[in-house]
Amino acid sequence: MAKEDKITFKISKENSFSEWYSEILSRAEILDLRYNVKGFVVIRPWGAMIMERMYKLYEEALQSTGHKPCIFPAVIPEENFKKEAGHIKGFKPEVFWLKETGDEKLALRPTSETAFYQMYNLWIRSWRDLPLKLYQKANVFRYETKATRPLIRGREFWWIEAHNAFATKEEAEKQVQEDIIMTEKVMHQSFGVPFLPMKRPHWDRFPGADYTIGSDTIMPDGKIIQQPSTHLLGQHFSKAFDIKFKDKNEKENYVWQTCYGPAISRILASVIAFHGDDNGLIIPYAISPIQLIIIPIFKKNNRTKILNQAEKLKKEFLNSGIAADIDTENKRPGEKFFFWEMKGVPFRIELGEQELSKKEACIFIRDTREKVKCRFPQLHKKIKQLGNEFDIRLIKKADAYFKKSIKDCKNKNEIKKALSDKKIARFHFCSVEESGSKCAEFIEKELQARVMGIRADKKEKPTGKCVICGKKANEIAYAGKSY
Amino acid sequence: MAKEDKITFKISKENSFSEWYSEILSRAEILDLRYNVKGFVVIRPWGAMIMERMYKLYEEALQSTGHKPCIFPAVIPEENFKKEAGHIKGFKPEVFWLKETGDEKLALRPTSETAFYQMYNLWIRSWRDLPLKLYQKANVFRYETKATRPLIRGREFWWIEAHNAFATKEEAEKQVQEDIIMTEKVMHQSFGVPFLPMKRPHWDRFPGADYTIGSDTIMPDGKIIQQPSTHLLGQHFSKAFDIKFKDKNEKENYVWQTCYGPAISRILASVIAFHGDDNGLIIPYAISPIQLIIIPIFKKNNRTKILNQAEKLKKEFLNSGIAADIDTENKRPGEKFFFWEMKGVPFRIELGEQELSKKEACIFIRDTREKVKCRFPQLHKKIKQLGNEFDIRLIKKADAYFKKSIKDCKNKNEIKKALSDKKIARFHFCSVEESGSKCAEFIEKELQARVMGIRADKKEKPTGKCVICGKKANEIAYAGKSY
Numbered sequence: 001m002a003k004e005d006k007i008t009f010k011i012s013k014e015n016s017f018s019e020w021y022s023e024i025l026s027r028a029e030i031l032d033l034r035y036n037v038k039g040f041v042v043i044r045p046w047g048a049m050i051m052e053r054m055y056k057l058y059e060e061a062l063q064s065t066g067h068k069p070c071i072f073p074a075v076i077p078e079e080n081f082k083k084e085a086g087h088i089k090g091f092k093p094e095v096f097w098l099k100e101t102g103d104e105k106l107a108l109r110p111t112s113e114t115a116f117y118q119m120y121n122l123w124i125r126s127w128r129d130l131p132l133k134l135y136q137k138a139n140v141f142r143y144e145t146k147a148t149r150p151l152i153r154g155r156e157f158w159w160i161e162a163h164n165a166f167a168t169k170e171e172a173e174k175q176v177q178e179d180i181i182m183t184e185k186v187m188h189q190s191f192g193v194p195f196l197p198m199k200r201p202h203w204d205r206f207p208g209a210d211y212t213i214g215s216d217t218i219m220p221d222g223k224i225i226q227q228p229s230t231h232l233l234g235q236h237f238s239k240a241f242d243i244k245f246k247d248k249n250e251k252e253n254y255v256w257q258t259c260y261g262p263a264i265s266r267i268l269a270s271v272i273a274f275h276g277d278d279n280g281l282i283i284p285y286a287i288s289p290i291q292l293i294i295i296p297i298f299k300k301n302n303r304t305k306i307l308n309q310a311e312k313l314k315k316e317f318l319n320s321g322i323a324a325d326i327d328t329e330n331k332r333p334g335e336k337f338f339f340w341e342m343k344g345v346p347f348r349i350e351l352g353e354q355e356l357s358k359k360e361a362c363i364f365i366r367d368t369r370e371k372v373k374c375r376f377p378q379l380h381k382k383i384k385q386l387g388n389e390f391d392i393r394l395i396k397k398a399d400a401y402f403k404k405s406i407k408d409c410k411n412k413n414e415i416k417k418a419l420s421d422k423k424i425a426r427f428h429f430c431s432v433e434e435s436g437s438k439c440a441e442f443i444e445k446e447l448q449a450r451v452m453g454i455r456a457d458k459k460e461k462p463t464g465k466c467v468i469c470g471k472k473a474n475e476i477a478y479a480g481k482s483y
Numbered sequence: 484m485a486k487e488d489k490i491t492f493k494i495s496k497e498n499s500f501s502e503w504y505s506e507i508l509s510r511a512e513i514l515d516l517r518y519n520v521k522g523f524v525v526i527r528p529w530g531a532m533i534m535e536r537m538y539k540l541y542e543e544a545l546q547s548t549g550h551k552p553c554i555f556p557a558v559i560p561e562e563n564f565k566k567e568a569g570h571i572k573g574f575k576p577e578v579f580w581l582k583e584t585g586d587e588k589l590a591l592r593p594t595s596e597t598a599f600y601q602m603y604n605l606w607i608r609s610w611r612d613l614p615l616k617l618y619q620k621a622n623v624f625r626y627e628t629k630a631t632r633p634l635i636r637g638r639e640f641w642w643i644e645a646h647n648a649f650a651t652k653e654e655a656e657k658q659v660q661e662d663i664i665m666t667e668k669v670m671h672q673s674f675g676v677p678f679l680p681m682k683r684p685h686w687d688r689f690p691g692a693d694y695t696i697g698s699d700t701i702m703p704d705g706k707i708i709q710q711p712s713t714h715l716l717g718q719h720f721s722k723a724f725d726i727k728f729k730d731k732n733e734k735e736n737y738v739w740q741t742c743y744g745p746a747i748s749r750i751l752a753s754v755i756a757f758h759g760d761d762n763g764l765i766i767p768y769a770i771s772p773i774q775l776i777i778i779p780i781f782k783k784n785n786r787t788k789i790l791n792q793a794e795k796l797k798k799e800f801l802n803s804g805i806a807a808d809i810d811t812e813n814k815r816p817g818e819k820f821f822f823w824e825m826k827g828v829p830f831r832i833e834l835g836e837q838e839l840s841k842k843e844a845c846i847f848i849r850d851t852r853e854k855v856k857c858r859f860p861q862l863h864k865k866i867k868q869l870g871n872e873f874d875i876r877l878i879k880k881a882d883a884y885f886k887k888s889i890k891d892c893k894n895k896n897e898i899k900k901a902l903s904d905k906k907i908a909r910f911h912f913c914s915v916e917e918s919g920s921k922c923a924e925f926i927e928k929e930l931q932a933r934v935m936g937i938r939a940d941k942k943e944k945p946t947g948k949c950v951i952c953g954k955k956a957n958e959i960a961y962a963g964k965s966y
Contacts, residue, residue, distance in 0.1 A: 034605055035598075036560055037587060042602055043554035045617065052552065069535065071526035073639055074557070074622055077519055098591070099580040101626060104520060108581070108591075115518075119525055122517055134528065139557055139622075143584060156556055 009280040009342045017220040025150055028281050028343050039148040039155030049289035054264050061186050067133040072115045078105040080114035084240040090207020094142040108141040116163045117241040126246050127167055135162035151269035159263040165255040172256035179230035179260040183215050190286050192394040193270040194402040198453035201432035210234035213456040218405050219273050222422020224480035228262035274398040281344025282367050285387035292324045293340045295333055297352030310351050320380040346390050411467050419449050419481055429477035430466035439468035443479050452478040492763040492825045500703040508633055511764050511826050522631040522638030532772035537747050544669050550616045555598045561588040563597035567723040573690020577625040591624040599646045600724040609729050610650055618645035634752035642746040648738040655739035662713035662743040666698050673769050675877040676753040677885040681936035684915035693717035696939040701888050702756050705905020707963035711745035757881040764827025765850050768870035775807040776823045778816055780835030793834050803863040829873050894950050902932050912960035913949035922951035926962050935961040
């Protein structure tokens, strides 16, 4: 039997996460790593369909808060990049450049501030044009020099970037808070991925921003990864691109800007890592391309009868908005059970002679592995109820895991221990505002960890001294290992 | 008043199509041509939202015929391109290359055969893996040297590409026919764009294909444009990429392949060109981001009352699946009427004191400019019915125009006249199989027209002689002017 045909999974997520992760990506056909360009992957149908559903929920949330979609070119002239000094400095090493075809020197977009904002210069004239809230779904390109990791760090990835312009700083700052709420609503409440909204240290801002708030979450190997980040761009870009508006008194002002960037492919990595178990993927009901799989159990001469009933049920499920499918492949039922468990489909029902005569199905629930009986007429109602409970359970489990992953540390050794225990360290810290402080250097150089920042969603008051230098602590900071 | 604020349109589509087209793209905010890279445009929200709906209908049609979505990298190594000799020869002049970062020479995809098929080599092993039907939504890049035209010919455009592999030639040929049916079902029946399925002359095949069927349609200036094309790739690529499968007798064979490529952004050009009138766009009900716009008519002190009723109606429309919106801008009603007519929204209702007291609305219909009265409780039912009729009317009108645009020609002079009358010429022709025939040369060089090919959906039997050389005609061919 070829490796691709293996149907049982059984890899310990806890003990061998790295193996678990790369094996499940391939075996559940999320993606294929064998594309012959370093750092570029092929997303296979199962992965593409999950991402499609994740995009949909994100776009609904964006549109419901006044954002409109648009499509910008994938190429950006060098002259645009150069306009904001910090931005070009930060991104230049990661840019893929096109071979020159004429006078133009073109970059493949690593992010699209400098594409959007030259148009904002043309589109924004008056206070009536504000706020301007646009987003695009896009593939972006970064010439990563660090080791790439499937879905986590690639040279091409798939994201949404929202670019907003406002008349006042207050509105812009409010937007940053709204972005955090959107991450909470979509990534946490719908996809089940908990996170810490972290105001980044001064030295770790987005190139061209006043400040940056990253959404950090953790992988089972203790590595933190940054999910959607939101940036108060302030007036850096509006000054660089001369984006001015006339206020109600005809006075010209520069706009205040924010941008927000959820990377759907990277969030998928967290969805996989948080919810999966030793049997494979567990996909939240809200985003599973198949929410219920029907496995027909054939005996002699009953194939047509069983299939007819399966089709009838499937149609009823689809009509009531449940993504149901039937596995009609020529395989043993046991193989099919394992296969769909590995793919992470929330519910399975078997359909054989017994079920038909009783008009009752037994629903297998992927995460708890429990079985629940239900009469045919109540099935679609039951599945919806179970689907709702399924997602709530996944969120709760992820939350409990995440909460346990944050460790209060009273001194250097405790930080060291927390990090080696695959935790995020939380500790009193002198300041995240000073670039290149000795204390930050200690964490980053000595402990090989990253200062994630301070809470952006609430004020955490320090009550003691910096655990590194012993001076007065101004903040409570967080640190973790990153890939 | 700035140009952007102009609200009336009034450009003659018939007499000055070129001006009409570029003005409406900008005034209806479909796109912006001022992006500072030649051949690259920005799609604004109104354009992006229409395209979103077009993509959705196309994807539903693809999925209902067994296609699954996937996402491939935007870069393709030169070595892949080189594998199929005809393909590299055909596409090489149009490829954007990336600056080399290492040993790899990477192209920005102009089309993705050579990306997909190296993976098909890995994914296809047995007859059980066939047919394999995958598609991706993608931006593609072509270094066009001819003049670019917004949505029609750009250096970046947005399409779907479907890549299918089969066990037999028969199945592959059947797929080509299915693709034509899909173009008919989606582009014609849903978007209202009529076309001729044209089997291309031998010398005008897709690089690497056995034969190509293009879907040609016409613009109001008499120029033909190619819409979705489908290609019987045969075994050219499967041999180049060594894509083999074991049949039921364990015998190894090369797969048979097809590909199909509807360019959504280019189809949008045809939607705009066919349906619009001198007042601006007319968007088919099926794909209009706003299907019904509600214009509140305020008098003193009734603002809240009117807006409450407008919100109530909007909610009811949305609940019954009608994309309704309210224009609450601080403008005169007349301005709003013209604005939404120009944007092409199918229906408009005004909502003032009179409508509220009568509980009756007057529905303005964009294409016929008729008004229909309807009581509030029946409104959503009525709009759905009118929406259906709206699209049927657009299709019929486009069909009648298209039919009139095809002219039977008995000799060279009649072809010449048809072309100068902005028509497609239909005529007896010796052969489209011979590369570089004198007759084709006459049409292409002397008349500066393009031999479109012969009908692919039916056999048209010639009864006379080739209108160019006077020898026996083997085919009935079509020719037209292209951009």
